[in-house]
Amino acid sequence: MRTDAPSVSANGVATATPKPAPRRRSPALRKAFPYLLLAPALVYLLVITLYPGIFAIYQSLFVVKFLNWEWAGLGNYSSILQDREFWAALGNTALIGAISLSLQTGIALAIAYFAYRDPFIRGWRIVYLMPMLFMPSAVAFIWKLAFNDGRVISDLLGRLGLIEGNMDWLGSIPLARMTLIVADVWQWTPFLFIIFVAALQGQDQEIEEAARLDGASWPSIFWNISLPMMRPVIVVAITLRGIDITTMFTNVFVMTQGTPGGATETMSYFIYRQGFRMFNFGYASAASVLMLVLTVIIAQTVVKRAFHSGKK
Amino acid sequence: MAKARKSRGESMLVRYLVLGGWAAVCLLPILWFLSIGFRPRTEVITPQPIYWPTFSLDAWHLLMSDWPIAQYLRNSVIAVAGSVVIDLVLAIPAAYALARYEFKGREDIGFYILSTRMMAPAIVAVPIFFLFKTLGLLDSVWALMLIYAAINLSLVTWIIRSYMLDIPKELEDAARTDGAGDLTILREIIVPACLPGIITAAVIAAIFAINEFLFTLLIASTSNAYTMSVALANFTGGSDGIIYNAIALVSFIAFVPILILVILIQKHLSRGLTMGAVKG
Amino acid sequence: MASIHLQNIEKRYGGFVGVQNMSLEIADEEFLVLLGPSGCGKTTTMRMIAGLELPTGGKIVIGGEEMTEIDARDRDVAMVFQGYALYPNMSIYENIRFPLRMRGVPASEHDARIRQAADMVELGGFLDRKPGALSGGQRQRAALARAVVRQPQVFLMDEPLSNLDAKLRQSMRVQIKHMQRQLKVTTVYVTHDQIEAMTLADRIVIMNKGAIQQVGTPDQIYSDPANTFVAGFIGSPPMNLIEGTAQNGTFVAPGVTAPCPEYVRGKVTLGVRPEDCHVGGDNVQGMVYGVEPTGDTTYLTVLAGTKKIEVKAAREYRSDIDVPVAIHFDPAHLYFFGEDGQRIRGAA
Numbered sequence: 001m002r003t004d005a006p007s008v009s010a011n012g013v014a015t016a017t018p019k020p021a022p023r024r025r026s027p028a029l030r031k032a033f034p035y036l037l038l039a040p041a042l043v044y045l046l047v048i049t050l051y052p053g054i055f056a057i058y059q060s061l062f063v064v065k066f067l068n069w070e071w072a073g074l075g076n077y078s079s080i081l082q083d084r085e086f087w088a089a090l091g092n093t094a095l096i097g098a099i100s101l102s103l104q105t106g107i108a109l110a111i112a113y114f115a116y117r118d119p120f121i122r123g124w125r126i127v128y129l130m131p132m133l134f135m136p137s138a139v140a141f142i143w144k145l146a147f148n149d150g151r152v153i154s155d156l157l158g159r160l161g162l163i164e165g166n167m168d169w170l171g172s173i174p175l176a177r178m179t180l181i182v183a184d185v186w187q188w189t190p191f192l193f194i195i196f197v198a199a200l201q202g203q204d205q206e207i208e209e210a211a212r213l214d215g216a217s218w219p220s221i222f223w224n225i226s227l228p229m230m231r232p233v234i235v236v237a238i239t240l241r242g243i244d245i246t247t248m249f250t251n252v253f254v255m256t257q258g259t260p261g262g263a264t265e266t267m268s269y270f271i272y273r274q275g276f277r278m279f280n281f282g283y284a285s286a287a288s289v290l291m292l293v294l295t296v297i298i299a300q301t302v303v304k305r306a307f308h309s310g311k312k
Numbered sequence: 313m314a315k316a317r318k319s320r321g322e323s324m325l326v327r328y329l330v331l332g333g334w335a336a337v338c339l340l341p342i343l344w345f346l347s348i349g350f351r352p353r354t355e356v357i358t359p360q361p362i363y364w365p366t367f368s369l370d371a372w373h374l375l376m377s378d379w380p381i382a383q384y385l386r387n388s389v390i391a392v393a394g395s396v397v398i399d400l401v402l403a404i405p406a407a408y409a410l411a412r413y414e415f416k417g418r419e420d421i422g423f424y425i426l427s428t429r430m431m432a433p434a435i436v437a438v439p440i441f442f443l444f445k446t447l448g449l450l451d452s453v454w455a456l457m458l459i460y461a462a463i464n465l466s467l468v469t470w471i472i473r474s475y476m477l478d479i480p481k482e483l484e485d486a487a488r489t490d491g492a493g494d495l496t497i498l499r500e501i502i503v504p505a506c507l508p509g510i511i512t513a514a515v516i517a518a519i520f521a522i523n524e525f526l527f528t529l530l531i532a533s534t535s536n537a538y539t540m541s542v543a544l545a546n547f548t549g550g551s552d553g554i555i556y557n558a559i560a561l562v563s564f565i566a567f568v569p570i571l572i573l574v575i576l577i578q579k580h581l582s583r584g585l586t587m588g589a590v591k592g
Numbered sequence: 593m594a595s596i597h598l599q600n601i602e603k604r605y606g607g608f609v610g611v612q613n614m615s616l617e618i619a620d621e622e623f624l625v626l627l628g629p630s631g632c633g634k635t636t637t638m639r640m641i642a643g644l645e646l647p648t649g650g651k652i653v654i655g656g657e658e659m660t661e662i663d664a665r666d667r668d669v670a671m672v673f674q675g676y677a678l679y680p681n682m683s684i685y686e687n688i689r690f691p692l693r694m695r696g697v698p699a700s701e702h703d704a705r706i707r708q709a710a711d712m713v714e715l716g717g718f719l720d721r722k723p724g725a726l727s728g729g730q731r732q733r734a735a736l737a738r739a740v741v742r743q744p745q746v747f748l749m750d751e752p753l754s755n756l757d758a759k760l761r762q763s764m765r766v767q768i769k770h771m772q773r774q775l776k777v778t779t780v781y782v783t784h785d786q787i788e789a790m791t792l793a794d795r796i797v798i799m800n801k802g803a804i805q806q807v808g809t810p811d812q813i814y815s816d817p818a819n820t821f822v823a824g825f826i827g828s829p830p831m832n833l834i835e836g837t838a839q840n841g842t843f844v845a846p847g848v849t850a851p852c853p854e855y856v857r858g859k860v861t862l863g864v865r866p867e868d869c870h871v872g873g874d875n876v877q878g879m880v881y882g883v884e885p886t887g888d889t890t891y892l893t894v895l896a897g898t899k900k901i902e903v904k905a906a907r908e909y910r911s912d913i914d915v916p917v918a919i920h921f922d923p924a925h926l927y928f929f930g931e932d933g934q935r936i937r938g939a940a
Contacts, residue, residue: 025666033494034409034413034415035415037408037413038405038410040402041403041405041465042425044461045424045428045462048440048458048462051439052436052438053439107334115331122578125578126578127338129581130339131341133519134566135522135563137545138563141560141563142560144554145348149356149357149556150356150361151359155360186338194581194585195585195590198582198583199590233586233590236589240585240587243429243430247432268432268526271434276437276441285439288434288436288438288439291432295431295435303427303430482673482675485642485644486673487694488644489642489664489665489669489671489748490665490670490691490694490742492665492694504679507681
């Protein structure tokens with residue numbers, strides 16, 4: 001310690017900080033403070049969600065023909081619930097979504113299992129990421145060209161001797177749905193892969209090492225140890241992806257427009273078509289309200305639980 | 313010993329078959345699409361697909377002469393960058409409140425913010441269309457900016473909140489005893505300390521904004537507001553059909569900066585994509 | 593420079609009582625250590641003095657001014673944290689400067705004061721570094737400099753050395769004590785490490801379960817424990833506490849007999865420190881359970897009945913286990929505690 005140190009304290013008294021008068025801050029303000037911090041974001045979100053919600057409910061009670069709003073009561077709802085196209089759209093969304101989500105989960109888990117302890121993981125990750133980084137509209141065009149307009153898939157399958165001539169991918173219900181699924185799986189498997197790999201890399205290495213010393217093989221370590229440990233992560237990832245799949249619109253808009261015969265029409269496309277192609281705004285709003293109710297139910301049950309377990 | 317080594321070799325073979333196979337699935341369509349961007353239109357749609365096309369800058373010239381591509385790009389940049397700024401301004405204080413204060417309704421408010429992310433764009437499409445029509449904001453980049461900000465606000469808030477939760481509480485206690493007030497602490501201590509999270513949130517929000525399709529389709533009707541994403545869908549030259557080589561080229565122009573941004577935040581990507589629920 | 597008065601302060605979290613009805617006078621320029629196991633309320637007490645938590649009852653007076661409801665930012669109190677709490681995005685210079693800026697110290701004074709504080713903790717050469725580029729000991733000193741720089745009325749230190757290795761802890765201990773004597777700032781120091789408490793404190797406050805067990809100088813705490821908690825907490829190895837019965841001036845437990853004052857009767861606990869136990873004699877008849885030579889001394893563990901008694905034996909003492917051994921207590925240093933754990937004292 002320095003020899004001139006004692007002068008510090010003497011000096012210290014002389015230059016001591018001017019003592020601020022102790023201020024009593026308002027306890028009410030202290031209590032309100034977090035709400036004030038949240039207010040701008042909340043107001044913004046309320047305007048952009050609550051207002052449309054109320055507007056949609058209101059508009060759904062009318063038959064809207066351009067500027068002419070005609071009171072219809074629950075008429076839109078009763079006709080929607082009898083509308084085969086509406087139920088078809090709901091069914092298509094569920095079916096295409098379920099198949100696509102299962103495929104993505106399976107593929108992502110499989111490649112994550114092989115990739116996470118590979119020395120070239122950084123390279124694999126960038127390659128696998130790429131499809132996700134194209135604009136969804138561009139991806140839709142890639143596959144539209146590959147399947148339909150450019151006939152590339154047909155040609156390649158033909159060269160492998162699997163099919164003959166050109167397939168009419170939009171001519172059959174399962175094939176048309178399959179093109180949507182292929183495009184979705186190609187673009188969004190990376191989303192799940194990135195998350196699964198991070199979860200696998202983030203797990204405690206010691207547990208893995210202990211299991212290996214106990215004589216466990218890699219597949220059994222993955223199946224019995226890694227997978228159960230990353231369950232909350234899988235649940236969160238699948239939930240997020242699942243929700244996005246149910247809103248599928250771009251691929252339908254670009255690739256199939258709902259053909260053949262509405263077999264690839266999703267809920268989002270149904271609402272779009274009713275509203276902006278047929279200008280049945282009241283009807284579209286009623287469909288929106290029904291979809292909103294579904295969303296709220298799903299959010300309150302699945303999502304809330306998923307994010308709770310994810311946090312732990 | 314020998315047996316162990318053999319099974320190891322086999323599993324390596326399986327591993328690289330799987331990893332290489334999926335890499336091919338990812339890359340081949342991209343490479344093929346890239347080749348579309350640099351071939352003459354006459355070689356895009358043919359009775360037999362052409363895998364080794366003639367090199368051509370047709371698409372580039374077409375873009376430059378027939379389409380206001382610079383305008384689309386500018387619209388995209390203004391709308392996306394503006395929306396990210398709005399998001400950060402709104403989300404940082406909100407995330408701070410959710411991460412650090414005890415107050416009534418915190419869980420519910422946090423979940424409400426999260427749940428707005430779950431809403432399908434189609435649900436609000438009709439009302440939003442009417443809202444912007446009333447406000448005279450149809451076909452305007454400002455409307456797109458507001459919409460993109462709304463779409464991403466929940467995501468940005470939750471990502472930043474997750475990073476703020478990681479900052480030791482001691483840091484704030486220290487700043488408080490040093491004489492700093494709440495807003496000073498947020499500005500001088502918290503924001504710099506969670507900068508990686510803020511950047512991650514901004515990048516992911518920007519990507520989602522660039523990709524947004526449905527609202528842009530409804531709101532933008534001319535090159536006043538067309539962004540890259542929706543402009544693509546309009547590269548249909550009437551009787552000529554879809555102009556694939558131009559679409560391919562434009563999608564690569566958008567892809568490159570996104571790829572660079574994502575590589576920069578790679579470490580944080582999984583955490584960002586799960587809104588902070590998964591720590592990478 | 594100020595005295596601190598805590599009057600009946602209390603902290604409840606819902607039904608849980610963190611600190612109960614605690615009163616304490618801390619003199620100006622005193623170095624006071626709050627000592628206790630984790631969860632005993634010592635950190636909560638300190639945080640209430642800092643203003644980081646508000647008490648649910650009672651009064652806090654610092655330097656003659658009531659501060660109970662005043663925010664931390666408005667109290668003239670500096671705190672050093674266990675994790676150092678250096679601002680990671682600022683250089684050491686900016687870290688030390690932060691309290692000056694926040695408290696409106698004129699900018700012209702900053703540089704001199706920052707350098708003076710940094711020199712005091714021998715960190716002058718590191719001012720441009722970020723906290724991440726410093727070692728643990730350097731970070732701790734930077735945190736000290738940040739507390740010192742604004743010349744506060746009170747220093748609060750919350751386990752500041754517990755993240756350092758043993759060697760560094762010793763040298764930092766000396767440095768902290770030297771600095772406190774030099775600056776003459778009232779200091780409250782929280783720790784669970786009794787060596788730190790004994791070496792640093794003017795007075796020690798021993799806490800357990802949210803309540804003060806004993807207040808005194810290190811000597812008093814060591815040689816005159818108020819209850820079995822204090823007796824068992826202080827000393828390494830701690831005091832042997834043997835439950836037994838006393839009557840007619842004799843204490844008896846399985847394998848143990850010892851003289852006791854006439855006024856000690858019934859079920860009591862005998863306390864005797866390992867250094868007051870000696871091999872030989874007739875107070876304990878037991879078996880050797882273990883022998884631990886440490887170099888400068890040898891610890892002997894004796895099993896008497898089911899009770900293990902620690903003995904500080906001669907440096908060269910060695911023995912096999914399970915061999916009979918007799919122990920003698922120094923009769924001048926026996927402590928007796930009642931069934932409630934409180935010390936039994938004479939009629940005086």
